[in-house]
Amino acid sequence: MSQSIITSTIFDNVRIVLCQTSHPGNIGSTARAMKTMGFKHLYLVQPDKFPNAQATAMAAGADDVLDNAIVTQTLSEALVGCAFAIGMSARKRYLSHETVNAREAAVQANQYAASQPVAFVFGTEMSGLTNAELDCCQLLTMIPANPEYSSLNLAMAVQLMCYELRMTTADAKLDLPAGEVLATNDELERFYAHLEETLLKIGYLNPNAPKKLFERMRRLYSRARLEKEEVNLLRGVLTLTQEPRKHSKY
Amino acid sequence: MSQSIITSTIFDNVRIVLCQTSHPGNIGSTARAMKTMGFKHLYLVQPDKFPNAQATAMAAGADDVLDNAIVTQTLSEALVGCAFAIGMSARKRYLSHETVNAREAAVQANQYAASQPVAFVFGTEMSGLTNAELDCCQLLTMIPANPEYSSLNLAMAVQLMCYELRMTTADAKLDLPAGEVLATNDELERFYAHLEETLLKIGYLNPNAPKKLFERMRRLYSRARLEKEEVNLLRGVLTLTQEPRKHSKY
Numbered sequence: 001m002s003q004s005i006i007t008s009t010i011f012d013n014v015r016i017v018l019c020q021t022s023h024p025g026n027i028g029s030t031a032r033a034m035k036t037m038g039f040k041h042l043y044l045v046q047p048d049k050f051p052n053a054q055a056t057a058m059a060a061g062a063d064d065v066l067d068n069a070i071v072t073q074t075l076s077e078a079l080v081g082c083a084f085a086i087g088m089s090a091r092k093r094y095l096s097h098e099t100v101n102a103r104e105a106a107v108q109a110n111q112y113a114a115s116q117p118v119a120f121v122f123g124t125e126m127s128g129l130t131n132a133e134l135d136c137c138q139l140l141t142m143i144p145a146n147p148e149y150s151s152l153n154l155a156m157a158v159q160l161m162c163y164e165l166r167m168t169t170a171d172a173k174l175d176l177p178a179g180e181v182l183a184t185n186d187e188l189e190r191f192y193a194h195l196e197e198t199l200l201k202i203g204y205l206n207p208n209a210p211k212k213l214f215e216r217m218r219r220l221y222s223r224a225r226l227e228k229e230e231v232n233l234l235r236g237v238l239t240l241t242q243e244p245r246k247h248s249k250y
Numbered sequence: 251m252s253q254s255i256i257t258s259t260i261f262d263n264v265r266i267v268l269c270q271t272s273h274p275g276n277i278g279s280t281a282r283a284m285k286t287m288g289f290k291h292l293y294l295v296q297p298d299k300f301p302n303a304q305a306t307a308m309a310a311g312a313d314d315v316l317d318n319a320i321v322t323q324t325l326s327e328a329l330v331g332c333a334f335a336i337g338m339s340a341r342k343r344y345l346s347h348e349t350v351n352a353r354e355a356a357v358q359a360n361q362y363a364a365s366q367p368v369a370f371v372f373g374t375e376m377s378g379l380t381n382a383e384l385d386c387c388q389l390l391t392m393i394p395a396n397p398e399y400s401s402l403n404l405a406m407a408v409q410l411m412c413y414e415l416r417m418t419t420a421d422a423k424l425d426l427p428a429g430e431v432l433a434t435n436d437e438l439e440r441f442y443a444h445l446e447e448t449l450l451k452i453g454y455l456n457p458n459a460p461k462k463l464f465e466r467m468r469r470l471y472s473r474a475r476l477e478k479e480e481v482n483l484l485r486g487v488l489t490l491t492q493e494p495r496k497h498s499k500y
Binding site: 029032033035036037038060061062099100101103142143144145146149150151152153155156159160163166167171172173174 | 283392
């Protein structure tokens, strides 16, 4: 229970801040990317065009994130109340700031976001963050990318960062329905005995050294992690295999 | 050295397979997403429109990936030679297949992709993979997402999957330029002695119990991991602080 409370706080406490975004479509895609990962607080510092029909079109159902976006004139305004601001960098040039990869940044942000607002700050599509914007950040983060073609789309970078943040929470675990019931050990052993007997009978195994080839058969079926129902199916095949050959029942 | 050889094999051995994609823009964004993470082998099973100007526009410099894309009529053709095929699923409905999250799928794919081709298979934008397509896959994978809004764009899903694959390689480590030179332990101790002396002189520390407050000061500077140059700067401040008050030199 306490884990799910912490998790929801993180989703409440993370801000995505876009600085001087040129293309309104990117703002819409960002809103969608955030919402798919459970985040909702979008800040726009001097966006070129906003609100905008293209942003709404790209948001594709995440228009609540757009509607609640906060537009500011400066980055400092967008960071009011934030305890920790992390700048996204596409280039390895900022000796001035500690730089970590996106996974490590998510882990660090998670520590603070459990109790205080934390911001991820993204620069313009063309040139990233300015030095003045960088000075508002305590940490820089980079997404590992192809050094020969590292031009990640802005919303893609937001998507990856929000994904890494989600992966630090309990929600990283898939909530899958229970699978089929596996066969028990004794059911498996009875199947293996049945199989060995059958393979001897049809002349597949050497009666003088039956174990040699049979070990590989066991290994194969062991790796498949057989379900109860599958053991029944296979034993049905074995039973028919051992019977004197006759016309098919079909 | 051997690690970089293995790494490059993975980038050579991963195929991204898109089945019956409706929007050519998504094919272009997929090419861009792949290339940013270092992947190049794109397979298109019955794409609705391809080649297409919108695909090229969205590829934004990754047109080499588009130019080399292989178009097939069936998924089986796209999987020829593949040792392991992983289907992307947006829904938790396939009891029939083992399902893991994207991070785990990347780790499993990495094992085989070092020596044999591996495919990630993506269904249509609207309805995902068909049952027949699923039957061509050995494993399913899901990207953990907001259960109330899990509609990841197709290219975003490719981006996340390729990112997770890249994160399994040595290229996940940022190749940062060497940082500034840190101060050595003895330099730090001389700084702390200088600081303590100064704080006593200005009456900040209680001479009868100087350690109490001073421990917190040490903790603060210790956390900052001071560089050699910064220790010099701070000691300059301390020296001036201890001097009899006079006019500023500026």
